[in-house]
Amino acid sequence: MIFADAFGWLFDPVNWSGPKGIPLRVGVHLLYCLGAVLGASAIAVPLGLFVGHTGRGGTFLVGGSNALRALPTLGLVTFLYLIAGGGTGPVLIALIVLAIPPILAGTYAGIQDVDRGVVDAARGMGMTGGQVLWRVELPNALPLLIGGLRNATLQVVATASVAAYVGIETLGRPLLDGLRVLDYGQFVGGAVLIAVLAVALDLLLASGQKAIVPRGLRLAGQPTGPKKGKRSQKLVATAAQPDSGGSTA
Amino acid sequence: MGDLGKYLGDAGTRSAIWTMLLEHVYLSLLPLVISVVLAVVLGWVCHRYGWFRGALLGTANIVYTVPSLALFAIIPAIIGTQVLDINNVVIALTVYTTALLTRPVSDALDAVPAQITAAATAMGFRPLRRFLTVELPLAVPVLFAGLRVGSVSNISLVSVGALIGTGGLGVLFTDGFRSRYLAPIIVGIVLTLLLALVVDGLLVALRQWLTPWNHVRGVKA
Numbered sequence: 529m530i531f532a533d534a535f536g537w538l539f540d541p542v543n544w545s546g547p548k549g550i551p552l553r554v555g556v557h558l559l560y561c562l563g564a565v566l567g568a569s570a571i572a573v574p575l576g577l578f579v580g581h582t583g584r585g586g587t588f589l590v591g592g593s594n595a596l597r598a599l600p601t602l603g604l605v606t607f608l609y610l611i612a613g614g615g616t617g618p619v620l621i622a623l624i625v626l627a628i629p630p631i632l633a634g635t636y637a638g639i640q641d642v643d644r645g646v647v648d649a650a651r652g653m654g655m656t657g658g659q660v661l662w663r664v665e666l667p668n669a670l671p672l673l674i675g676g677l678r679n680a681t682l683q684v685v686a687t688a689s690v691a692a693y694v695g696i697e698t699l700g701r702p703l704l705d706g707l708r709v710l711d712y713g714q715f716v717g718g719a720v721l722i723a724v725l726a727v728a729l730d731l732l733l734a735s736g737q738k739a740i741v742p743r744g745l746r747l748a749g750q751p752t753g754p755k756k757g758k759r760s761q762k763l764v765a766t767a768a769q770p771d772s773g774g775s776t777a
Numbered sequence: 778m779g780d781l782g783k784y785l786g787d788a789g790t791r792s793a794i795w796t797m798l799l800e801h802v803y804l805s806l807l808p809l810v811i812s813v814v815l816a817v818v819l820g821w822v823c824h825r826y827g828w829f830r831g832a833l834l835g836t837a838n839i840v841y842t843v844p845s846l847a848l849f850a851i852i853p854a855i856i857g858t859q860v861l862d863i864n865n866v867v868i869a870l871t872v873y874t875t876a877l878l879t880r881p882v883s884d885a886l887d888a889v890p891a892q893i894t895a896a897a898t899a900m901g902f903r904p905l906r907r908f909l910t911v912e913l914p915l916a917v918p919v920l921f922a923g924l925r926v927g928s929v930s931n932i933s934l935v936s937v938g939a940l941i942g943t944g945g946l947g948v949l950f951t952d953g954f955r956s957r958y959l960a961p962i963i964v965g966i967v968l969t970l971l972l973a974l975v976v977d978g979l980l981v982a983l984r985q986w987l988t989p990w991n992h993v994r995g996v997k998a
Contacts, residue, residue, distance in 0.1 A: 598970050599933065602951075603966040607963070612961070692956070703846060714853045719847035719851045727839055728843045
């Protein structure tokens with residue numbers, strides 16, 4: 529029953545045009561997500577590379593990003609919105625804050641997971657620290673790093689829906705509007721749109737992940753050889769699994 | 778800060794917050810308990826019947842991709858509950874947590890050394906008893922690693938439910954936002970973080986208690 533109403537809403541041409549149309553909201557939604565993932569990457573990737581490469585501050589980083597995971601999305605969005613007194617900035621900041629932990633964990637775990645034998649070999653060949661990082665550690669870390677980006681994207685797509693609550697015209701809007709006026713077609717239709725968008729984005733990133741990972745790594749399949757300490761392995765386990773760490777706010 | 782003191786100074790507010798906290802605990806932990814049972818069963822099915830594995834874990838991945846706000850809304854449409862029924866949140870979070878736990882449980886069961894199951898069989902354990910007393914306990918550390926992630930994410934997700942009118946600490950966020958008042962929002966965030974921390978600590982303690990062999994003589998499994 530409700531699904532029939534939802535499809536009615538979804539395929540009503542009226543909902544596909546104008547300032548409250550679906551395409552525009554999808555656009556706004558994606559724009560926020562893009563901004564948040566780029567912003568978070570700009571902070572988290574260098575930090576993760578630094579900590580992973582030097583091995584300094586790892587414990588602090590792991591603890592800190594775990595604490596961030598527990599932060600309630602809706603709380604953070606409303607808090608920052610009220611503090612800043614409105615506007616789009618606070619929502620973007622909230623999204624960035626939520627996207628940082630998965631990217632940080634992915635980058636750090638990726639670097640930590642690089643076979644120490646490979647790093648030693650690179651040093652033995654006379655590579656400098658920078659060369660080791662850029663030409664050996666980073667390419668080897670790419671699968672986990674991109675895994676982190678995927679997690680972050682999912683989290684941000686979910687949170688951008690929640691951000692409709694503070695008046696941002698994202699895809700969460702029809703859902704909340706539908707609930708307010710008890711238009712369940714719109715309510716469920718909006719939900720279906722969000723779900724489809726999230727799944728489609730994840731599939732897109734998954735194929736991007738396959739394309740970007742260096743050929744040598746794909747040929748090698750699972751990295752072999754002795755791994756480093758237990759802690760890094762555990763981190764790898766949580767970062768590598770696409771479905772860990774509350775990716776759906 | 779003064780605002781915060783004034784807000785918490787009121788006994789009525791405190792008891793309302795206490796009720797929300799209990800609701801939050803119920804909404805986030807009940808799914809955790811149900812999912813453990815479901816994930817053990819499904820994990821066993823994946824472990825036992827390989828062909829089922831790909832299909833089930835693929836579905837689990839897709840389900841986990843769906844944002845919670847959307848899932849909260851879609852569930853009543855599928856199973857016909859009322860839109861504002863709090864069971865929607867319980868079911869949605871159960872689905873997430875089960876999706877999260879099934880793969881590690883199945884992997885952990887796959888990783889039980891063959892000689893251990895063979896030894897149990899040789900000692901006369903029937904399959905069910907062998908599963909419950911030998912294989913499952915060996916999977917406990919992995920199960921708990923997943924549970925810790927699940928509990929943190931459930932506790933943070935329940936607050937989103939406030940947007941569709943279920944209780945829990947999320948109500949503090951919507952109340953605070955509507956009345957442009959920061960104190961309830963701060964209280965909500967702090968309580969959510971504390972709850973996550975306490976539950977995580979309890980899970981660690983429970984794991985220690987369930988796997989005494991892991992910390993005898995300082996041996997780590």
